[in-house]
Amino acid sequence: MGHRVTSADIPANGEQLPKSKVGLVMMVCGAVALAGLIASAFFLWGGADKPTELRGNFAFSWLFAVFYFFTIALGGCFWTLLHNVSNSGWGTSVRRLMENVGFVFPFMFVFAIPLLFPSVQTYLFEWMTEHKTAIQYAKDHGLEDTSAVAGLEARAAKHDGMLIAKNWYLSLEFWHARFVIFFLGLGFVIWKLRKLSVDQDTCSSPGTTRLFKARAMSSWGIAVFAVTLTFIAVDWVMGLDYTWFSTMWGVYIFAGSALNSMAVILIASILLRKAGFLKNVVTKEHDHIMGKLIFAFTIFWAYISFSQFFLYWYANVTEETRYFILRNTECWNILSYVLVFGHFGAPFLLLLRSDLKKKNNFMIAIAGYLLFMHFLDVYHMIIPERGPSVGNVVSHDPKLWMGGAWIGDLIAFVIVGCGFVFFLLRNITSVSLYPHRDPRILESANVHN
Numbered sequence: 001m002g003h004r005v006t007s008a009d010i011p012a013n014g015e016q017l018p019k020s021k022v023g024l025v026m027m028v029c030g031a032v033a034l035a036g037l038i039a040s041a042f043f044l045w046g047g048a049d050k051p052t053e054l055r056g057n058f059a060f061s062w063l064f065a066v067f068y069f070f071t072i073a074l075g076g077c078f079w080t081l082l083h084n085v086s087n088s089g090w091g092t093s094v095r096r097l098m099e100n101v102g103f104v105f106p107f108m109f110v111f112a113i114p115l116l117f118p119s120v121q122t123y124l125f126e127w128m129t130e131h132k133t134a135i136q137y138a139k140d141h142g143l144e145d146t147s148a149v150a151g152l153e154a155r156a157a158k159h160d161g162m163l164i165a166k167n168w169y170l171s172l173e174f175w176h177a178r179f180v181i182f183f184l185g186l187g188f189v190i191w192k193l194r195k196l197s198v199d200q201d202t203c204s205s206p207g208t209t210r211l212f213k214a215r216a217m218s219s220w221g222i223a224v225f226a227v228t229l230t231f232i233a234v235d236w237v238m239g240l241d242y243t244w245f246s247t248m249w250g251v252y253i254f255a256g257s258a259l260n261s262m263a264v265i266l267i268a269s270i271l272l273r274k275a276g277f278l279k280n281v282v283t284k285e286h287d288h289i290m291g292k293l294i295f296a297f298t299i300f301w302a303y304i305s306f307s308q309f310f311l312y313w314y315a316n317v318t319e320e321t322r323y324f325i326l327r328n329t330e331c332w333n334i335l336s337y338v339l340v341f342g343h344f345g346a347p348f349l350l351l352l353r354s355d356l357k358k359k360n361n362f363m364i365a366i367a368g369y370l371l372f373m374h375f376l377d378v379y380h381m382i383i384p385e386r387g388p389s390v391g392n393v394v395s396h397d398p399k400l401w402m403g404g405a406w407i408g409d410l411i412a413f414v415i416v417g418c419g420f421v422f423f424l425l426r427n428i429t430s431v432s433l434y435p436h437r438d439p440r441i442l443e444s445a446n447v448h449n
Helices: 019-045 053-085 090-102 105-116 118-124 126-140 148-154 161-165 172-200 209-236 249-274 284-315 318-327 331-350 360-395 406-430 441-445
Strands: none
Touching: 019 053, 019 105, 019 118, 019 406, 053 090, 053 105, 053 118, 053 172, 053 209, 053 249, 053 360, 053 406, 090 172, 090 249, 090 284, 090 406, 090 441, 105 118, 105 172, 105 406, 118 126, 118 360, 126 148, 126 161, 126 172, 126 360, 148 161, 172 209, 209 249, 249 284, 249 360, 284 318, 284 331, 284 360, 318 331, 318 360, 331 360, 360 406
């Protein structure tokens, strides 16, 4: 153990990252995100009366980029909630980073807005097109009931029994309502928790009152988080193929979200210390703990991923295996193998040693590597559906691979990624870097494991 941190080592007003330190980065990221969002909106919505392969490809690119950063923001919400509900002592020093990553979540709504427009939905969600066609059919044929189910049933040979059976959940009105409600619900939770934390920094008698309030709120907030993550994962990604079904999908998305958001939190804490901040309150012991959490969730991700594949493949139920059949066909099979060895095998072996978890440069490399693997993982979830969907919409000729579409994937990723970085830096620079008046800050600063 080195020097024991006392209250004399904690600045009375905490530490704050001056905006001047990251002003250029924020300006560039903000400009790229804003210009990219405007250009993408025009491209996605303009001239949508005639479906085109280019627009359809970019619709998938946009969903991929939004969902990737969406999962990281969700993971920040999770770690904030877990810290509060478990009354964690060690995590107090990095709690503000958890809150700042999580507080990007409400702003992700801006980038998710294109998913609400029919000109984008027509490429992504086949079931929506089927519903709209069925409703129009019911109206054109003078049916008393002009609902989607009535239209689907009236088309006799063309109707889809599976889509009818799932109509209680897959309905246009309910889908759009969930979209807004989930952002409002979890957005309020993370905003309120962060506000309770930030207000403690300037409160005349900080005490434990706000800690109890945060813990009480997190006890039901974690249920809001679980529902939000699970059903948006179902609505946005599983809904790309309404014939597919998985009871493990929400847990699978959660595993990747928790793992990679902790990687972002770890990177942020190390970079801040390299810049001269947090040195009295965040130590190698915190790096070790966060490294162990990354290691644990690497294993958890592999367990859930393998369980979903093995059980569904063994059962050989058509509604479950379609997802894996597509992703084990030709070129997509390569990516499936890369995830097995790259997302689990390599980081598992590299993170076994305890001493390496305390080496900053090593952990930055590992965290960056895991974020790249998460890129491939989300790509694997979403992009294989593009060929069959866009090909069918544009020319009624489903394809396995859309040549050159990866360029749009990278463009969308950069645009949304710049937006994520801008809002994250905005959050970090707007408040103290850690809750310096929290009663447990000294406990956390002196943690040993």
